[in-house]
Amino acid sequence: MTTMRDTDRALVQAASAVAKLRCRSASHTAASAARTAEGRVLTGVNVVHRAGDTCAEVVALGAAVTQGVGALETIVTVGDRGRTVISPCERCQRLLADHSPSLRVIVGPVEDPRVVPVTELLLTPDVAD
Incomplete structure (x- = not known):
């Protein structure tokens, strides 16, 4: 576990802002914000559909x-319109670890x-609880 930086807090705020703005239906319930080493922030929301869901991290x-x-350097996902921080699911943990x-x-x-x-999430899934 490492210490939260100001840029990490700003990333949580960015994900929360996207969640408040874009997660207003049962089809979009979580938002992710990811930061590159250069400080660029990219966001995404999940897509819930009867054919299958796509996580915000993806x-x-x-x-x-x-x-x-x-x-990517850092990622955070929030739900409940920005009121909760969500740990990536196991599938996303593996995908993120393989990519970054x-x-x-x-x-x-x-x-x-x-x-x-x-990689710590992969080893101990309960770390996010």
């Missing part, structure tokens, strides 16, 4: 790839979030 990662961004092995993930309650390496 959408943010897709936006990064589409825009030519390499590895040194990725930092913000987890924990929104009032007291903390940062963990994505």
Whole structure:
């Protein structure tokens, strides 16, 4: 576990702002914000559909790839219109670790979030609780 930086707090605020603005239906319930090492922030929202769901982390990662961004530095996902921090699901943890092995993930309650390496999430799924 590492210390939250001011840029990490700003990333939580960015994800929360997207969640408040775009997550207003049962089809979109979570928003992710990811930051590159250069400080660029990319966002995405989940897509819930009867054919299958796509997590917000996957959408943010897709936006990064589409825009030519390499590895991501930090990511956070929020739900409940920005009131909760959500840990990536196991599938997203694996995808994020494969794409950005040194990725930092913000987890924990929104009032007291903390940062963990994505590889630690893979080893101990309960770290986000």
